Amino acid sequence: MECWSKMNAEKHNIRVVVTGLGVVSPNGVGLPAFSKAIKAGTSGIRFMEELKALNFSCQIGGMPQISEDLKRQYFTELQLKNFTSSSILYGVIAGMDAWKDAGLETESGELDFDSGTIFGSGNLGVDKFRESIHLIDAGKVRRLGSTAVQQTMSSGASAYLGGMLGLGNIVTSNSSACTTGTEAIVLALDRIRSGKAQRILAGSTSDGGPYVWGGFDALRILPYAYNDQPEKASQPLSAQASGFVPACGAGALVLESLEIALARNATIYAEVVGGHINSGGQRNGGSMTAPNSMAVQNCIKGALNDAQITGKDIDTINGHLTATSKDGEEVLNWSKALGREGSNFPYVNSLKGMTGHCLSASGSIEAVATVLQLKEGFVFPNINCDTIHPDILKVIDANCIPRMRKDVQLNYAIKASFGFGDVNACVIFKQFK
């Protein structure tokens, strides 16, 4: 059953580290603001008039706040002409920030065949696509302008970043729904380990707003009773959890081989010691929208195997934990996969209490938070979780779910994401000493 166990857990000769972070989150744009927000437990969920006007049940969401001035620090006036693709906007800000944070050149103009990007998206440029559809339906296709393609193609974010940074290695955008961000990191890890690239800008981005979130509202999996108190709406792990709050944004991590990071004296945030990607095949209780628990456990164990550690080594879990009825099942899966329960369970937290569910961007934004925890020695608080769900307390001790920030040194942090299509990805970071 566990196919990875047949794979030879050979020692990976090439070690991979994180040297740069960038983030565009509903509760903080840019690393300093985001770091401050997650330590303080600050929510980025707001009431959105637009959703109310369109008769949404859930009229709240998490949307990064980006000023016109900030846009102009990343894009030229010409690039901003008729530019309405928010996922490219978020992705470029997060990606360029990560590159700068890694101490890498953003304006050299040189082409670098050893550096690439895997920057995923779930859907992209939805507002631009809508604008195009209106023009086309009015018989005005020739009025689309020159950028309708680049602003709506799935690979838009990686294409913009590739051009801005002169990336000459792989420039692609993976897509696996809410798994996308974590998957991008694992794909980058594999590519660098294989020796096919030295450095990959790994990340993901997601559009937001009514045309992305409408389908979820129709599925009735969003909370509708918190329109007058948006900051309280997202309640992962809680007894009152009533659905995920839709959100958007982008996260980015520069991954590179330890060798070149050391050679250029880069600041190292953490080592990426292992990862795994799989699918539950929409079998054994898995479906288009629900995960197959056996596959979730297999994915977590696969990541442990790849990192050549055991469940005992894990200090903290950053879960997928969206604040639906599935949170309990997820905790049980972690417990079984790691072989730990009760008070012996690691710390576990979910960023979605503060940000909502950033969909295809969730994995990368949450990975940025996970790496910050390792680097700075803390576990960010689970907010809106005054009463832990009783099913979860049957599996793990309440002390494993910090409701206040814990300042504690961590060695290994594990992060997983799960997505529609019954797809999973899991990555393990280690403090770099």
Next chain:
Amino acid sequence: MNEETIYSKLQTIISAYLPEDVSHDNINLHSDLTRELNINSSHLVDIVLDVEDIFDIALNNEDMEQLRTIQDVIDIIQKKI
């Protein structure tokens, strides 16, 4: 609208699309849009849309094929308005 007014409006439109290494001063009546001003073909598409908006005219495919220099653009605009 006289040629001078049209030229002045065109200069403003085209300046926005000039590559960084081409100066605004290079624009004259006989400048070849793609060969001399280095405007790429996709930006030419946007220039045509801006011209349509500013002068309230519509350019068809045949009109667009005749556009080489600034003077060509002015001639077409004068014919259409």
